[in-house]
Amino acid sequence: MADFKEILRCEAQKSSIPLEPDKIQQLDTFRCLLLEKNKYINLTNITEDEDFARKHIIDSLIITKHVSIPYGARVADIGTGAGIPGLILKIYRPDIKLLLVESIRKKTDFLEDVVKKMNISDVHVVNKRAEEAGHSAIYREKYDIVTARAVSSLNTLVEICLPFAKIGGVFLALKGTEPEEEIDAAQNAINILGGKLTAYHKYSLDGISYRSLLVISKVKNSPEKYPRSPAAIKKKPL
Numbered sequence: 001m002a003d004f005k006e007i008l009r010c011e012a013q014k015s016s017i018p019l020e021p022d023k024i025q026q027l028d029t030f031r032c033l034l035l036e037k038n039k040y041i042n043l044t045n046i047t048e049d050e051d052f053a054r055k056h057i058i059d060s061l062i063i064t065k066h067v068s069i070p071y072g073a074r075v076a077d078i079g080t081g082a083g084i085p086g087l088i089l090k091i092y093r094p095d096i097k098l099l100l101v102e103s104i105r106k107k108t109d110f111l112e113d114v115v116k117k118m119n120i121s122d123v124h125v126v127n128k129r130a131e132e133a134g135h136s137a138i139y140r141e142k143y144d145i146v147t148a149r150a151v152s153s154l155n156t157l158v159e160i161c162l163p164f165a166k167i168g169g170v171f172l173a174l175k176g177t178e179p180e181e182e183i184d185a186a187q188n189a190i191n192i193l194g195g196k197l198t199a200y201h202k203y204s205l206d207g208i209s210y211r212s213l214l215v216i217s218k219v220k221n222s223p224e225k226y227p228r229s230p231a232a233i234k235k236k237p238l
């Protein structure tokens, strides 16, 4: 049976993502650290080799096929959990400057630990809700690329993620098979937060089902009052 590194090499080839052996090694190290910690805290249900390669690693790296990431870009991953897609992108593109925002302390402790053990530089881990971090002058409208996967519905995501993007930057939402309804429901939030849906890519990780990558460009400043508090967002979503 093929080992994880061979599976990942094949999956990357199938998706036409260039992946050098040293990156495969580092991604395997990340997987091992994640699966080890997963015995004690719930970081992922995706643990089987092929699933891990496809649904975590390739699903993160697919971004690089559709969006050009400038050298040294500032990237923020919101609701990053175990560092997906943010840390996987950073391993692939060490030149980026990465912010990882995650509200659960055990998860940010894990991320700090990975960054230290793997000696990864230029990663800033923030243990806060995005609703709070998005108002900080250090983070607000500072990022070229903002990502989020499996965090919330699109209208809420737009409110908590777009404030991090600078004008000319993009918010990338990694979504499921048919995001059309969510896109319609998020149109008001996109307009209010200063965004514009500029691209919509569909791709398949297994040749059967589809996933989607939505590109929302930041065209205007996000009004100061957003993001609102979690309670206000829940009570009256945009």
Ligand SMILES: C[S@@+](CC[C@H](N)C(=O)[O-])C[C@H]1O[C@@H](n2cnc3c(N)ncnc32)[C@H](O)[C@@H]1O
Residues within 6 Å of the ligand: 078, 079, 080, 081, 082, 083, 084, 085, 101, 102, 103, 104, 107, 128, 129, 130, 131, 148, 149, 150, 151, 152, 160
């Ligand atoms: C289902 S997990 C997905 C994690 C990762 N993005 C992935 O795709 O595997 C959602 C994560 O988002 C975090 N989260 C949800 N809402 C958040 C918020 N408003 N601010 C910061 N983190 C948030 C949760 O704590 C959780 O770790």
